[in-house]
Amino acid sequence: MAYWLMKSEPDVYGIDDLKRDKQEPWDGIRNYQVRNMFRDQMQIGDIAFFYHSNCKIPAITGLMTIVSGAYPDITQFDPESKYFDGKSDPKNPRWLLVDVKYKRKLKREISLKELKAHEQLQDFRLNQKGNRLSVIPVGKKEWDLILDLE
DNA sequence: GCCAACGTTGGC
């Protein structure tokens, strides 16, 4: 089983939205690296941190489970969607997604500031400057360290 | 709101 961190802007879709919806397609990914991770590496049963990005206090806020394999993101074919991609061929969809299921909220949010200050997390990908990937693989050691902060 | 970092696009 693998561990992940997945970013979302709380103003758009936050941990409380997932708590309400219980399960949700993680749509809108328009980055090839992330698509490839969905397709080639993610497995049903993997666990992910829910991370709030681009907000007042960027932080890990909850846990969720990957509950599907990768399949086409239908928003790419919807001209009304902000994720519409006219260059994607319906016979060979360019963009994929996975379904995620709410697991739980953390007892307290673990902020990016706190993660960056952690001595043993200096190499953590989220802490690297200029890292814009919205889905990040997390090592078991890092995963445990972070959960211990809770 | 600013801007650094990075990805994508398209002319050549």
Place this chain on the structure above:
DNA sequence: GCCAACGTTGGC
């Protein structure tokens, strides 16, 4: 295939 221009992400 190079690279300048442009767009997006996301911390601050």
